[in-house]
Amino acid sequence: xxxxxxTKEEWIKALAGLKSSYNIFVPVRDGDFxxxxxxxxxxxxxxxxxxxxxxxxxxxxxxxxRLFEYTLDENAPDVNIIKESEKDYSPRxxxxxxxxxxxxxxxxxxxxxxxxxxxxxxxxxYESTTFVGLGCNAPDSTCFCTSVGGGPFSEKGLDALLYxxxxxxxxxxxxxxxxxxxxNAQGGKTAxxxxxxxxxxxxxxxxxxxEQKVSTDKLKHKVQTExxxxxxxxxxxxxxxxxxxxxxxxxxxxxxxxxxxxxGKQGDRIRNWDSCMFPLFTLHGSGHNPRARKxxxxxQRFMHKLKYYVDKYNNGVQCSGCGRCVRNCxxxxxxxxxxxxxxx
Amino acid sequence: xxxYVEKIRKTAGKLFEEDKVDVFIGYKKGxxxxxxxxxxxxxxxQVDLLHWDSNxxxxxCNYLTKRTDRIGIIANGCNSRNIVTHITENQISRDQLYIVxxxxxxxxxxxxxxxxxKQKEILAIEEQGDTFTVKGKDFEDTFNKNDxxxxxxxxxxxxxxxxxxxxxxxxxxxxxxxDVYKDVKQIEKMxxxxxxxxxxxxxxxxxxxxxxxxxxxxxxxxxxxxxxxxPQWVGKSSDPVDTMTFHILRxxxxxxxxxxxxxxxxxxxxxxPMRQFTKKLNKDAQExxxxxxxLTLDQRPLLDVFQPDDYxxxxx
Numbered sequence: 001x002x003x004x005x006x007t008k009e010e011w012i013k014a015l016a017g018l019k020s021s022y023n024i025f026v027p028v029r030d031g032d033f034x035x036x037x038x039x040x041x042x043x044x045x046x047x048x049x050x051x052x053x054x055x056x057x058x059x060x061x062x063x064x065x066r067l068f069e070y071t072l073d074e075n076a077p078d079v080n081i082i083k084e085s086e087k088d089y090s091p092r093x094x095x096x097x098x099x100x101x102x103x104x105x106x107x108x109x110x111x112x113x114x115x116x117x118x119x120x121x122x123x124x125x126y127e128s129t130t131f132v133g134l135g136c137n138a139p140d141s142t143c144f145c146t147s148v149g150g151g152p153f154s155e156k157g158l159d160a161l162l163y164x165x166x167x168x169x170x171x172x173x174x175x176x177x178x179x180x181x182x183x184n185a186q187g188g189k190t191a192x193x194x195x196x197x198x199x200x201x202x203x204x205x206x207x208x209x210x211e212q213k214v215s216t217d218k219l220k221h222k223v224q225t226e227x228x229x230x231x232x233x234x235x236x237x238x239x240x241x242x243x244x245x246x247x248x249x250x251x252x253x254x255x256x257x258x259x260x261x262x263x264g265k266q267g268d269r270i271r272n273w274d275s276c277m278f279p280l281f282t283l284h285g286s287g288h289n290p291r292a293r294k295x296x297x298x299x300q301r302f303m304h305k306l307k308y309y310v311d312k313y314n315n316g317v318q319c320s321g322c323g324r325c326v327r328n329c330x331x332x333x334x335x336x337x338x339x340x341x342x343x344x
Numbered sequence: 345x346x347x348y349v350e351k352i353r354k355t356a357g358k359l360f361e362e363d364k365v366d367v368f369i370g371y372k373k374g375x376x377x378x379x380x381x382x383x384x385x386x387x388x389x390q391v392d393l394l395h396w397d398s399n400x401x402x403x404x405c406n407y408l409t410k411r412t413d414r415i416g417i418i419a420n421g422c423n424s425r426n427i428v429t430h431i432t433e434n435q436i437s438r439d440q441l442y443i444v445x446x447x448x449x450x451x452x453x454x455x456x457x458x459x460x461x462k463q464k465e466i467l468a469i470e471e472q473g474d475t476f477t478v479k480g481k482d483f484e485d486t487f488n489k490n491d492x493x494x495x496x497x498x499x500x501x502x503x504x505x506x507x508x509x510x511x512x513x514x515x516x517x518x519x520x521x522x523d524v525y526k527d528v529k530q531i532e533k534m535x536x537x538x539x540x541x542x543x544x545x546x547x548x549x550x551x552x553x554x555x556x557x558x559x560x561x562x563x564x565x566x567x568x569x570x571x572x573x574x575p576q577w578v579g580k581s582s583d584p585v586d587t588m589t590f591h592i593l594r595x596x597x598x599x600x601x602x603x604x605x606x607x608x609x610x611x612x613x614x615x616x617p618m619r620q621f622t623k624k625l626n627k628d629a630q631e632x633x634x635x636x637x638x639l640t641l642d643q644r645p646l647l648d649v650f651q652p653d654d655y656x657x658x659x660x
Contacts, residue, residue: 064581243555330611
């Protein structure tokens with residue numbers, strides 16, 4: 001596998017050179033926070049970032065995606081015939097994705113791609129994406145990736161991994177996809193033993209520094225109905241304002257709603273992110289709502305992430321420890337505390 | 345404002361002992377800096393959870409809607425004005441409430457502080473009266489609180505509660521000299537196209553999480569218009585037209601009711617200047633009808649009254 005050293009300028013130049021073969025997404029400063037944007041002449045990639053405010057899940061699973069389209073024009077030969085909309089599955093690369101966010105794609109994968117069901121749109125976009133990670137030199141105090149099967153230099157879900165060594169990036173290919181990406185990247189030199197050692201030391205040092213420990217060990221053995229009826233839900237839910245901040249910022253929340261939108265005679269069938277925090281999420285056609293109360297919706301979110309997922313997929317918890325919900329919840333609902341309650 | 349903490353705890357304890365309330369609503373210290381959490385306690389043993397500092401930005405009135413028990417609640421100026429609005433709009437009754445009034449010197453704008461430390465992680469914040477100190481892994485900075493107030497707090501003219509059963513301290517001086525609508529006047533000067541562009545740009549990051557709506561005590565409709573599904577009023581996709589529809593309608597639903605508590609702006613995960621939508625309406629209410637929301641229980645809200653002797657011709 002490729003192991004190369006680039007100066008930071010060389011790396012950005014190399015990325016620019018790859019634009020003809022890939023749509024390259026890089027972290028860009030946008031006001032108060034960072035966001036992944038397509039690399040072009042006007043954008044300056046900023047790899048000196050903590051993490052993006054929104055997770056990069058939208059690059060594989062857009063907030064709104066047109067799945068099908070149709071015409072209602074009675075004179076058209078294909079009136080009322082639903083057709084799949086054209087989609088762009090040309091190669092793309094997310095460069096600078098944090099290991100927690102790459103791990104998150106592995107966590108959601110069993111939902112979108114399993115022996116029983118394959119979501120063609122998620123799967124194809126996922127397959128067309130190369131994930132080039134950037135190890136975390138300085139994780140936040142709200143990060144807890146090491147408690148949920150990840151790590152600041154975890155290679156899970158990554159095709160290549162960058163180590164920020166100060167003036168240089170050490171980059172390692174991890175999969176065939178990553179190798180293809182790096183083969184096409186101009187410049188850089190083969191990493192020598194010193195550079196590799198520096199990378200290893202950096203990763204080991206940082207992983208030791210993550211102080212946050214969240215216990216998840218007992219979740220699997222808990223009885224679902226007992227957790228469901230646990231006495232702490234009212235207290236957990238009290239402050240919650242039932243907004244979608246946690247679910248929309250979360251890299252592992254995958255729920256969606258499908259809607260038809262018609263303008264004139266043109267119809268589109270669109271898949272939009274949805275949130276279990278919203279009452280409409282579970283409103284039945286009959287008017288009955290099985291989760292009409294806030295506490296039921298809050299419980300659902302945590303039960304799904306920390307119990308139902310655990311039981312169904314045997315793949316750990318549905319959380320990559322990125323800490324976005326902890327940092328951004330308007331009401332300071334802290335998943336680390338809820339997890340401790342559930343695991344306790 | 346830190347000296348209030350002990351007083352709040354003591355008052356809450358006394359209310360439980362005297363059986364004047366069933367529950368008490370206040371804030372507890374958050375698990376991350378600058379993010380305190382609304383909390384409901386139900387007995388005197390829990391009063392030590394209660395906390396107060398300049399990071400209590402969520403509006404507690406939001407947690408009162410349609411409660412049926414006897415509630416003790418702390419309220420600063422804006423929260424108390426929302427409680428008044430809640431009472432006049434029949435969302436809670438006055439006799440259910442024991443309002444512990446808090447003279448307020450404003451909340452810290454957590455985003456402005458983050459900006460000031462160049463988005464480095466803040467691990468702790470300590471207040472010392474008119475200044476506060478933030479600490480991170482390799483930095484420590486002290487700021488004047490007045491330079492880092494939430495924008496609504498910096499132009500607040502009702503820092504003292506307008507309704508209360510007891511006050512935790514003597515009233516603070518009101519900021520009578522501030523130009524409350526300076527920012528709105530700037531926008532008013534724009535031509536229509538520029539205005540449209542201003543608001544379009546303002547919401548271009550919106551993810552429709554509805555935290556602005558949900559943090560707002562005015563938004564208590566059992567079904568919000570964006571959640572109407574039969575028929576559906578607003579599209580669910582990321583189409584900017586739908587997003588703008590949501591923001592404009594939300595703002596208009598707050599006309600004559602908004603107290604500029606700033607919760608909407610504070611909670612927005614995408615840093616959208618939410619108050620620009622509501623503030624123009626507050627200004628109109630004040631200029632056209634001499635109306636400020638939530639100042640007294642004796643007047644019906646601006647938009648639910650009709651007076652035969654109204655000085656406007658069009659209404660007669």
